[in-house]
Amino acid sequence: MQKRTAFFVSDRTGITAEMLGHSLLTQFDGVRFNEVTLPFVDSLEKAREVVERINHQGTADGARPLVISTLARTEIAQAIGQSSALFLDCFEIFISPLERELGIRSSHAIGRTHNVSDFVNYHNRIESVNYALSHDDGVSNRQISDADVVLIGVSRCGKTPTCLYLAMQFGIRAANYPLIPEDFSTMRLPAQLRSLRGKLYGLSIRPKRLQQIRNERRPGSQYATLANCEFEVREAEALMRQEGIPFLDATSKSVEELATTILHEAKLVRRIY
């Protein structure tokens, strides 16, 4: 099997380059990739060190590395372009057609952050994360009427990470509230949720997967048995159907997929861009 090193290089965090690069590389089944992220390459000196590292790796691998990068400043991109690697820079490739289309020159500046809108984003993100933390798992009787969305579902179906992702990535105030066996005996929503019907969104999960997750948490418990997981999932879905609450199967979706789907289907208004 072919082996290659792929470098994701950026003058900032490198998260965009590595997300894009990783999804491109998954399109090539026949290659085993060694993926390396090099963030904060924001000076010519650092760029030269990176070139050395790339060339060295190419020699060691016996095959030239791949570089996928997001480099705003032309001279840094050019410096990295001197390496022996296949060099694909998102800025270099996309900025020219955008400049032609918009009829203006780009600023070619690193990380145009720390302006007013970034402070607003920062503030909204922190507030949303705090919100998710203080409204996790139905904690306390705090008001949740100010939530943008309230996720409901059986214990351990993925509500908490989805709420945190909604907060972190989109600035959404997401609370979550567990559905418990008591709710199934009455087949009614918990009292706190009844006035919030329009904000409720459900998560469900396949019982076998739930059993696995719960069993890691509380091995051998009644709570984690397949029979109990089957019962809870069936009842929770029946309750959500009866109440007309939309729900998603979280079994084989990533946290990003769950959060993005809920954002769009519930038509939430994001506070972070």
Next chain:
Amino acid sequence: MQKRTAFFVSDRTGITAEMLGHSLLTQFDGVRFNEVTLPFVDSLEKAREVVERINHQGTADGARPLVISTLARTEIAQAIGQSSALFLDCFEIFISPLERELGIRSSHAIGRTHNVSDFVNYHNRIESVNYALSHDDGVSNRQISDADVVLIGVSRCGKTPTCLYLAMQFGIRAANYPLIPEDFSTMRLPAQLRSLRGKLYGLSIRPKRLQQIRNERRPGSQYATLANCEFEVREAEALMRQEGIPFLDATSKSVEELATTILHEAKLVRRIY
């Protein structure tokens, strides 16, 4: 001022396309962008709806929209390419040079997820998020010796969101522990942290910014006064310096920047790719 609509289109969550697109657009100061993300465009039918929406927007704006996309399947990319917009697809642009370089064809398949490594990623992410939640703010006397990193700093300097981001994006087990006035009177690390010196990483913050944040939380309190914030920050930095603990100024850094910097500087080994 020129006004344009930019669509970030993807057959999956669209998060990569919107992160890349957004950072490209910030390079153009003279334009006001209306940014719209359209995720899960994974069929020709949806692609046709998107084309209609794009064309409609172009007519309404009186200027053709921009499309920045990540579309794995050629036929969907081609369908979107039929719109009146300037069409920049990351896959289309990058896949060909990668195919030539690697000497093999790509699979052109949407979201190659849900294989073993995705389950491992999912598991590691959830575990790390749970870890961050149960080791937030020095809660309880739970063991934190199994943390990958322990963030320390004064109350409200940004430890919690940074830990959560480290967990969510990189699968790092990050605990955090507040430095409080008691620690400054002895000028020693809290007992729990002394054996963990190699895992400690500090966050600091400018006192004025800390005052703002604390004042939103507890308006008019002694805790939020500038004098107290100045005192705490000065003492915390002195303590970290004395103990040889590296620390970052969180004042004007985003959560991503803090998390990425700590990941790299502390040489943490990520569990999510």
